[in-house]
Amino acid sequence: MDNGAPTPAAPNGDAPPVMTRAMTEGILFTDQYQLTMAQLYFREGLADRPALFEHYFRANPNYGSHQAGFCVNAGMAWLLDWMEAARATRADIEVLRSHRSPSGQQVFGDDFLAWLSEHGSFDQVSIRAVPEGRVVHPNVPLAVVEGPLGMVQILETSLLAHCNHQTLIATKAGRVAEAARGRPVLEFGMRRGPERGANAATRAALIGGAIATSNVGVGHFVGVPPAGTHAHALVQAFMALGLGELGAFRAYAATYPDACLLLVDTIDTLGSGVPNAIRVFEELRAQGHRPVGIRLDSGDLAYLAVQASLLLDQAGFDEVGIVLSSSLDEITIFQILAQIDQEAGRYGIDPARLVSRLSFGVGSKMSTSDGKPYLDGVYKLVSIHDGAQWVPAIKISDNPFKLQTPGDKDVHRLYDRRGLATADVVSIAGHPLPTDPLVLRHPFDPALRRSLRPGDVSEVEPLLTDVLVEGRRAAEPATMAELRERRERDLARLDPGVRRLVNPHTYHVSITDELLSLRQDLVDATRTDVTDTEAVQP
């Protein structure tokens, strides 16, 4: 086994091909059926036929006791990195050539492998997408992918793995940030995250709402220097060596006199940790340093925050921060702040001032989207070129909510007179939106309609932009600051009912009458085909 070694050369003679761990993250990072379909397309002369696929999700995450009213779009930049690097190498081809069916035949023929060897890159692929960081909604194309059928089919798995995952985590982080009332959220989730996928989760959390991360590599990579202080192990080691919690805190203060944030729950938070921290803070103050804060990592965090605040205030450290951590998510933070609102006054503490000194370290539950650990994003063929023209494609389903809307599309976000987003409208690409009235149809229940007059709409904003044009990036990657500004701007223009953590309003996603007709015609034609097929059935 191997990890990160360069791609080996193709094997000589009959030596079995070498499959390295690094190769599992290249062009072979895909589902087998993408390759079996690609071979079929190749054999049928369709592999280079232009095709259009869409990525969208069907429903906002439902975490059980609470639900998302929107998502935060993320993942495209890292997908583009992957697409740039992923191409069929000789080693990849030899591994595929070695794959035998139970009867001993090559699963992939030399003819197809020669094609893949030559065409096995994403250099011919173009993508239009909703920019990362934007607030997005179900049943709206987040990305429209155009390219040769064979390669855009092979792309499906990696696109979904990149974009579903980061959108899921950015959404969860956005919720945690909302619950935190603007106080800092620090992402701590690597240790229980999904192995290397924890890196993507960190990036997504930073886009979605975390202001910093403990993840050293990704923090530096995305330009947000990582944050971190110490763990229980430091105190344990000093205790075992006979130097005690106080000794550990003093050593920490000596090493980081201007960044002294102490974890106070290794033995007894109020009986030992906070008093020892205060003692070290006094020593620091005497030396002219300003202590940063304490971290509470177990117990009743609302109660302990109030009590620790009292002790710190009494010692004259009313500007020292309090970091809360321990299995936090949006609902526990919501509950902690509600409890502080109700109880702090009883101890003579102003709840608003206490909240203003808090930060939140959020780990496992944010980085794995606890309650709903996957986004149901799909990637569907919506159009294919028949040699003469583009023809729309559809998938019908017994479940009306899985009915797919065919063809190449535009997406516009409509803002109402207050300047708040009121609907996302999906329409046939290149066709102007009707204006007086603009009739919005529910995508799955056409009887539900809404008419907008020109005076009702303050702005019509197209959402899809070019991100990749025939394999070349259309723009420099956005900085993390830009991604976060996009999210904040969108949140400020979202109805509070859609933003709330529990039972949010449903944001309107609509299709135009024209797109509805196209879909209905296609469903009718398909159903007719089925009847014909049945008629000839023996």
Next chain:
Amino acid sequence: MDNGAPTPAAPNGDAPPVMTRAMTEGILFTDQYQLTMAQLYFREGLADRPALFEHYFRANPNYGSHQAGFCVNAGMAWLLDWMEAARATRADIEVLRSHRSPSGQQVFGDDFLAWLSEHGSFDQVSIRAVPEGRVVHPNVPLAVVEGPLGMVQILETSLLAHCNHQTLIATKAGRVAEAARGRPVLEFGMRRGPERGANAATRAALIGGAIATSNVGVGHFVGVPPAGTHAHALVQAFMALGLGELGAFRAYAATYPDACLLLVDTIDTLGSGVPNAIRVFEELRAQGHRPVGIRLDSGDLAYLAVQASLLLDQAGFDEVGIVLSSSLDEITIFQILAQIDQEAGRYGIDPARLVSRLSFGVGSKMSTSDGKPYLDGVYKLVSIHDGAQWVPAIKISDNPFKLQTPGDKDVHRLYDRRGLATADVVSIAGHPLPTDPLVLRHPFDPALRRSLRPGDVSEVEPLLTDVLVEGRRAAEPATMAELRERRERDLARLDPGVRRLVNPHTYHVSITDELLSLRQDLVDATRTDVTDTEAVQP
């Protein structure tokens, strides 16, 4: 941004250091506080002090309506790959050197960076661990890590990210396989998995219970050739081109005459998909080929399986398989099979025969451990060398279930007279287990005890084995077949009450009287320290 490029040389002069994506997966794949602690240890002369950490988890996953009664251990082999490759490069060091505090100081001093540059590898680290594939239980050390304090501290994050994640997914896959009553489970989860972490999920699912995967790269890497047929896109493309579902099926049969498995729900499962599949199967049969099966991917899978089975039987295809997929997990599979047991007879179908032709394609919910997407595994300092001898370390907590058991330990699994596993016993390392009687104490409630006489125990099996000795692997990596055999052997020796999917029995994990005394003495001594500290508090 960059993806997978080789590590660049250190920057010249004042150029900012280059941080690549590949570097996020090396030694910098850690939490910032591991590095701030390592610097502190270095400054205090402790960085090279031998230390012992343990990895264990506190509770089996609780998925809400159902709960795991045990876990399947996984992840160590890929952690070892990572440890072998990860070492502080010049580029890593320069990135760390560039990190400035808000006041403009270097966060990491040149003295510490020189140490890290020289010692920043895992060449001095040794690990004893429970072998991958074994059934494991809460509060039992899965891995015991020994090495220089600074480096085993830095290791924490990556060890947890590797081993928590794979153990979580292997456990979920084991449950899915149990629910499937021995019928094949195919892992399909990449598309909604955690980006590159989906690869680790695939490996873990194969260890835990899946017999095959759609993941091309990992399938080949672990020696389980990937499986896959076609998606809706194939049928959609043929329909859009005027060739229809039947055309798509015929093309598939022409390309894969001996591996023809058709997805039948793109339009109408029973009205179109199954009849068209049967027609193509008849054509294949006429040519001397044997069709493989159909896949049902939406709707009421139990009902559709019965109806499809009827149609296939009527056409003489009673040996053709039926693959079920669509948001499956252990509970949905359990329900589908229960419904088939109850309803198949009504249609003249033998339920056992129908079940014997089923396979299950399981994706998102298995690959993300839906219901509980993280394992609460921790990595705790249990002992440190004080220069003269090893001294045990402890973390006390207000929550008795988070109390940690100190010191270096052995773990033995006891089998009862029936040959079934009856308890895992944690004891002080190197101390023989008492035999007559062997008193087992509940780890958190010492009043709960159980006494075993020699005749009660048919076998005493040590669970920890050397996997890494001072940076060198103690053995060749196990093959996937070996890992699966370990799991199957352990499952066969597990009480059915512990194995069941809902409300399982609690398997006994115990500590010896001697270990209990050591812990109590340490708790008492620590509490005394606390009192002393308070006494001198101003």
